[in-house]
Amino acid sequence: MVEEQLTIEAQETVDELWAEQVIPFKFTAYRVEAREPGHYTVHFSDTQLPLLFVYWNPEKESYKRAVREVVERTVGRRSRAKCAGQNWPV
Numbered sequence: 001m002v003e004e005q006l007t008i009e010a011q012e013t014v015d016e017l018w019a020e021q022v023i024p025f026k027f028t029a030y031r032v033e034a035r036e037p038g039h040y041t042v043h044f045s046d047t048q049l050p051l052l053f054v055y056w057n058p059e060k061e062s063y064k065r066a067v068r069e070v071v072e073r074t075v076g077r078r079s080r081a082k083c084a085g086q087n088w089p090v
Contacts, residue, residue, distance in 0.1 A: 002034070003031070003032045003033065003034060006032040006034075006040065006042075006063060007029050007030065007031060007032045007042075009063050009064050009067070010029040010032060010042045010054075010063075010064075010067050011028065011029040012064065013064045013067045013068050013071065014026065014027060014028075014029060014067075014071065016068075017068065017071055017072065017075075022072060022076070023071065023072075023075045023076070024075070025046075025048065025075075027044045027045070027046035027048070027049055028044060028045045028046065029042055029043070029044055030043055030044065030045050031043040038055055038056055038057055039053070039054075039055055040053070040054045040055075040056060041053055041054075042054055042067065049074070049075065052067075052070050052071065052074060053070070054066050054067055054070050
């Protein structure tokens with residue numbers, strides 16, 4: 001049940017980043033696995049980004065914020081190289 005809610009929140013975060021034009025492609029979170037306390041693997045149905053590792057301390061930040069930071073850092077790094085010279089906010 002908790003992992004289902006975390007999957008929903010991960011997808012909401014991706015949707016928000018897409019709407020804000022922070023990421024250049026949209027992808028779908030389909031599963032979150034809790035590996036140990038504070039360590040989660042978010043699985044995506046996308047070949048460009050199959051999974052991300054999220055480290056989350058609920059006492060310091062929200063889960064959505066933790067996911068957002070990892071997605072921005074990972075996808076942003078990949079997209080800057082691909083979007084050089086294109087009409088995309090970098």
